[in-house]
Amino acid sequence: MKIQHSETERHVLTVTVDNEAGILARIAGMFTARGYNIDSLTVADISENHSISRITIVTQGPPSVIDQIHAQLERLVPVHKVTDLTEAGPHVERELALIKVSGTGEKRVEALRVADVFRAKVVDTTTSSFIFELTGAPDKIDSFVAIMRELGLVEVGRTGIVGMMRGGTAA
Template structure:
């Protein structure tokens, strides 16, 4: 099933699973087999005994496709819960990126100035380059990277998006 760009809506899914070999392959295989795209994927162990992991998936599709994805994920045996953070209500999204910028003179000064504005911090520096660490919502990271392109962007590494519902309750 191909998803048209016009009908596609961005959704952040939080999937709680047993921490076992092959679960990520099962989940990504579900997306691949049905022609769904994964825009961002992060996985982390979330329990003290290392038995449970949380997978955060960002995907696009019309509501009926997202509902179908959610239902298919819930049918997988090692999946405990699937939450569509986008549909559940207010949530926080963050991403981390390392951004390498090369430059001297005014471009170097401008890169440092912009990094300060975006609260990106230099984590490595040479006389000809910086590596900045930036965290925040994906659009903030995108904006910082776009500005660094004009100043000598060399390389970008991004973690992917992590999301969580606002408020005191666990989801």
Template sequence: MKIHHRDTERHVLTITVDNEAGILAKIAGLFTARGYNIDSLTVADISEDHALSRITIVTNGPPPVIDQITAQLERLVPVHKVVDLTESGAHVERELALVKVAGKGDNRVEALRLADVFRAKVVDTTTSSFIFELTGDPSKIDTFVSLMRELGLVEVGRTGIVGMMRGAEGA
């Protein structure tokens, strides 16, 4: 059951954790227990010795709930650091998508034209379809996918959002 709240805000959280079994389930459980959805989730090994991972979670909720979730995440033993990029200031968000579009004739030409405008790369092609690779802000990918729906969208795969603070300081 999803709980609906007024004054919900989108937040991007980065969590540095020990790379151990079960930590992702514990973190997801904190959101589940409060009835909040995880809109995007990415995990990557970030240390040379494979001891640390970085989890990026995009969620929506009122600020007090996000603060509570952040505080509880910080108390988990394998968690080293939690940063709310949304609250911390200027940051960069990116996502990768593979977008398959089928089409012939004018639709095929238009799909290629739009791909060029969005700087999407053709990574596979047949006589009846393309697979485009696109990276960028999530809203850019949303717009590209929306335009491709009109031209013969077949399938979309998205990686989820990753984010980092701007500047020399780490998050």
């Protein structure tokens, strides 16, 4: 049984790694072996020659666990750099979601009205459904999905969080 601490904090970590087979499995395995949870995980190639990838991990834990995660990630051989955006200072977090809503009549009109308020884009439509694309902070997406549940929510797909430090330098 995992003990929950009152000082549990949410942290966004970025990990720059060699773009090689198995690195994601090694990182996920490190979390699994120690009983740490990953709330969100995104990976993308970030170099012109496809040799470097950036992994963004959202996790939670007391400060001592976050410190352990940071230290253990740095020990993995193909890892170049680990940055805790939460600790490093002001940063931007964004996520993309596709949300399918089914409905007719007033519910359909209301779904379109709410989508406009949230600046969600209609990327597919039929006579009985929409697929909305929404980009923003995770809590914005959570709020949109909660409202759409009442209007005919069918399905949700989310990319996971991507984060970056504010300002003119790299994290």
